[in-house]
Amino acid sequence: MAEFHVHRLQPKHLNLIRSISEHGQLSLAAQELALTQPAASRMLGEIERYVGSPIFVRTPKGMEPTAVGSALARRAQNVLEEMREAAREVEAIQRGLTGKVRIGAVTGGAVGYVVPAIRALKAEASTVDIHVDVAPSGEMIRDLLSGQYDFVLGRIPSGIDARQFHVDGATMEEVEIVVHRSHPLVNVDRLNISDMAHFPWVMQAPGTPLRQAVENVFIEEGAPIPRNIVNTTSLLVMIAMLASSNAIAPMSREVADLLCRQTPVGDLTTLKLDTPIEVTPYHLITLSGKRLSPIAARLRELLLSRFLSRGR
Structure with missing residues (x-):
């Protein structure tokens, strides 16, 4: 009836099984888990007594899992990840990192700053409900004033009283010219803007x-x-038009990088323009006096750290 003792396995046992399976050496597993090799060996013996059969066999190449060991190693990885996720979720609740956050961003800011900040936040609080809208600054500022956004990454339009907002950072948006690789201008060096007019x-x-x-x-x-x-x-x-014609599309550098270099989409590329194109700076904008929820404040903090470091 040895199988009934499997429930006595503890996280430390599962960690040892996982580590030996990954490294193939008891000594390396002991080192990773800050154990002496004799202590790791005793723990392995304890595990095998609970399971009722060997879980690793020693070979000239190292320690290889038995069929039982392979099953336990696979389960151990899943159980340990569930426990880590549970710990992250509990910590997120205790820190107030739950609930919903909604933000707006210009396209380049969304790709270059918002996405990395969201990845960082999700590593801390995976269940948070995040809404991101990409829209013109005028629309975002209107919705920020009406309370629909926690904060936005954009510009304050002319005619709007800037004293209503708390404004952080300033990043210039650089523009690249995107076309399909079959475009007649692709192989032309140092294009003049007039070459594209027609x-x-x-x-x-x-x-x-x-x-x-x-x-x-x-x-x-x-x-x-x-x-x-x-x-x-x-x-x-824009992508569909570029893919099906000789159309030209100006895009922020972050978006051009994403479409043409990082994850090529639609066989697009950029033209070599001899005159740089820069858009007026955009900012991280929060309504003055607005009290952010802990989760919104944390996302803003993560975004701002990236925004300020790259905006210098």
Whole structure:
């Protein structure tokens, strides 16, 4: 009836099984778990008495699990991860890191700053409910004022009283020109903005900061502003247009990196423009006097640390 003693296995036993299975050596497992080798050997003997059969066999290559050992090692990994997750969840509850947080961000800020901050927060509190909207700054500021957002990563539009907000940091948004790899301009070095005027464009609506930055370069270079333009805030629409035509799309560098270099999408690439395009800085904006929940405050803290370090 040895199988009935399996329930006596403790986390320290499971850790030893996992470690020996991973390293194949009792000495390395003992070192990882801060045990002496004799203590690890005694614990292994204890485990095998509880289980009622050997769980590892010694071979010239090291310690290899038996069929029982393989099953226990697999289960041990799952049980230990569940215990770690339970500990994280309890700690999150005790620290107030539960509930919902909703934020808004411009596209480049969402990719470059919000996503890494969310990953860090999820490592601390995996069950938190996070909502992220990517939208023009005017819409986000309106919704921030109405209480729909905890904070936003964007710009304060003209005509809005900035004294209503607490503003942190300032990061310039750099623009890259994205096209399909089959585009006629792909292999041209140091393009002038005027070389692109007669191609179709797909970009944000007139008056948006990125659109204004692009148009300003045309004006400064004395080039005609493109007349064939599709206006959209949808990244999916932009990608579809680029994939099916010779369209040109200006995007923030973070988004261009994601689509063209980190995780290539739709066989897209960037053009080599001789004139840099920069958009006015954006900020981390919170409504003055707004009391954030602990979870919203923690996400803001994680985002701000990244935002300030990269914005310098």
